[in-house]
Amino acid sequence: METPAVVYLAAEGYESVLAEELHRLGARVLWSRGRLFAVAGSVPPDAPRPCWAQDAWLSPRLFPIRSISHAARELKAMQRNWVLFPLACHRRAALIEAALPPVKQKPFCFGSPLPTAPLGGWCLLDANTLLASQERMSPFPHGKIVFAEDKDGPPSRAYLKLWEALTLLGRMPGKDDFCLDLGSSPGGWTWVLAHLGATVLSLDKAPLDNAVAAMPGVRYQARSAFSVAPREFAAVDWLCCDVICYPQRLVTMLRRWLEAENCRNFICTVKFQGDTDHATAESLRSIPGSRLVHLSHNKHELTWMLCRS
Ligand SMILES: C[S@@+](CC[C@H](N)C(=O)[O-])C[C@H]1O[C@@H](n2cnc3c(N)ncnc32)[C@H](O)[C@@H]1O
Incomplete structure (x- = not known):
């Protein structure tokens, strides 16, 4: 053999x-x-x-x-x-x-x-x-990362994906960081970011869990992630995106952010429906310095990460 x-x-x-x-x-x-x-x-x-x-x-x-x-x-x-x-x-x-x-x-x-x-x-x-x-x-x-889970704080188990991504990156947002959380409802990722002391602008068309919305540093806007222009912000430390959308739509949005050069770090879920869109995944993987992985908490989705801090 x-x-x-x-x-x-x-x-x-x-x-x-x-x-x-x-x-x-x-x-x-x-x-x-x-x-x-x-x-x-x-x-x-x-x-x-x-x-x-x-x-x-x-x-x-x-x-x-x-x-x-x-x-x-x-x-x-x-x-x-x-x-x-x-x-x-x-x-x-x-x-x-x-x-x-x-x-x-x-x-x-x-x-x-x-x-x-x-x-x-x-x-x-x-x-x-x-x-x-x-x-x-x-x-x-x-x-497979088996976390000691927090059963009380986060309103959904999606927070485990962000915990895993940050663990693999070996980097954490901190109290001086400004984070955008796109597709944030009910608020698991926003809970993680606010818990780490970061300032979070949390965007989703669906509402945020009340307890998460009340956390220090959290601001929520009922708004589509695709209506956000990078130039609205002087600088973004972490762009986190867990929006449900076609992979190609996510790539188009990310290219705008990369061209704007005002965001340092990205953690984005690439969600697939039906067949896996390997070609789009390959286009993301080829972005210099980035990583595309299947987290043990991902389903039919991948996580794209770019960390430049
Ligand atoms: C998987 S959930 C996000 C879970 C969230 N990360 C958490 O930790 O609780 C996906 C979210 O994407 C949102 N979404 C779908 N299309 C959107 C859009 N165009 N703009 C913003 N959010 C969108 C949905 O409303 C849904 O809340």
Whole structure:
């Protein structure tokens, strides 16, 4: 069996979308099983990362294994911490996992630094074949951030997307920042931004939750995001956009903002209806310095981020 150069883990439920994307990227897929896609050939460091992969195993190796203890020995010889992706031979895999040092997986507190302890990924392909990778793209198991949630403050669970985006960026709006929140109702993102101490202009045709509207620093206007001209503002520190619209309409709006050069940071959800618009996603990904990712809290949508502070 050929050793893959990289193994991608598709975002849950978006395996076929990742398959389409890998095809467009010209990747040579050796095999795919469940959410795993094994890709052959050398992967240059500057090659675009598939957006629909929630994690990537960057140094995959195949090991023939004779027994449970043999598999556990091979893994422990490489490093301490491993996370199992359950793919096949579930009972055998669970017994190997039980023979490895325990890895604590506490919910992640927003604002904490990213985990730095190496955490490898492994699975059984069959009873006698172990696939393991010491290096992974994400510091979180299977690329999924499980937050210690705030069940009282935010009026919708959409705040988790913004928490995740800011966590991955490693940057936070602060008390001197002015943020525009487009498509803000009922107010999860505005709640995050105001909670961080930023000043927020929150725009939506639908109303903002009363408690969020009353937070210090929050101003709301009942207005379409597409009626806003960048020149209305001297400077915007963060433009956050979670508007439901066709991807091409979002790109057209973002191009106006980029041309105006008065906004430093962007976090925008790109929402798809029906088929995934890969061409528009590629046009966003090609904007220099930006990242386009499928957050673990995204549905059939991607998050485009550009951070210049
Ligand atoms: C997914 S919800 C946003 C959730 C929000 N980020 C939160 O955290 O609560 C999408 C929002 O886009 C708004 N929307 C749709 N078209 C819009 C437009 N042209 N201008 C502004 N908002 C729009 C909808 O009213 C809806 O509230």
